[in-house]
Amino acid sequence: xxEVEQNSGPxxxxxGAIASLNxxxxxxxxxxFFWYRQYSGKSPELIMSIYSNGDKExxxxxxQLNKASxxxxxxxxxxxxxxxxTYLCAVKTSYDKVIFGPGTxxxxxx
Amino acid sequence: NAGVTxxxxxxxxxxxxxxxxxxxxxxxxxYMYWYRQDPGMGLKLIYYSVGAGITDKGEVPNGxxxxxxxxxxxPLRLELAAPSQTSVYFCASxxxxxxxxxxxxxxxxxx
Numbered sequence: 001x002x003e004v005e006q007n008s009g010p011x012x013x014x015x016g017a018i019a020s021l022n023x024x025x026x027x028x029x030x031x032x033f034f035w036y037r038q039y040s041g042k043s044p045e046l047i048m049s050i051y052s053n054g055d056k057e058x059x060x061x062x063x064q065l066n067k068a069s070x071x072x073x074x075x076x077x078x079x080x081x082x083x084x085x086t087y088l089c090a091v092k093t094s095y096d097k098v099i100f101g102p103g104t105x106x107x108x109x110x
Numbered sequence: 111n112a113g114v115t116x117x118x119x120x121x122x123x124x125x126x127x128x129x130x131x132x133x134x135x136x137x138x139x140x141y142m143y144w145y146r147q148d149p150g151m152g153l154k155l156i157y158y159s160v161g162a163g164i165t166d167k168g169e170v171p172n173g174x175x176x177x178x179x180x181x182x183x184x185p186l187r188l189e190l191a192a193p194s195q196t197s198v199y200f201c202a203s204x205x206x207x208x209x210x211x212x213x214x215x216x217x218x219x220x221x
Contacts, residue, residue: 034210049209097166098210101152
């Protein structure tokens, strides 16, 4: 079992729609969870971090964490063409490693 | 603050050559990480360090070595370069449980 998995893409949504990105992880001792956005040829940049169960909202972005199900998600409301990028889920494991998922490519169609 | 800096930006190596990728951070972060990213893929952890003098293997450590003699620097050494090591290498630092700060990356081509 891979340590961090994400829903396979690419994902296409129309402008203004909600984009839903999912991530599961294997280490039950993990405590810190991150969503990064990466544009082609650029470094990853942090969108959201979440540490406790429930929802965390920041503008158009909402991260959801369910530790019992070992599941993290990211919702992007009112998607914009500028949101088109690869979204990376990252998990800090109980061994202090930060492991990334394979990424989900999102395209927002005008 | 410069944040995380990486040198070189781009390098071409011949098979069997060696090189060191440099990474420096000026944020006094204890945690530092090296990742590689192949085209269209996520980041794979090569090595990481939780403080000066402490390093540990990540997911794909074979063919690489690291050292952490100071808080600021975390160089990655490639011995006997192979075409499979063609990739983009990212260095990152973190104060702890919080987010990582990434450098701009080093593109490496092994021919």
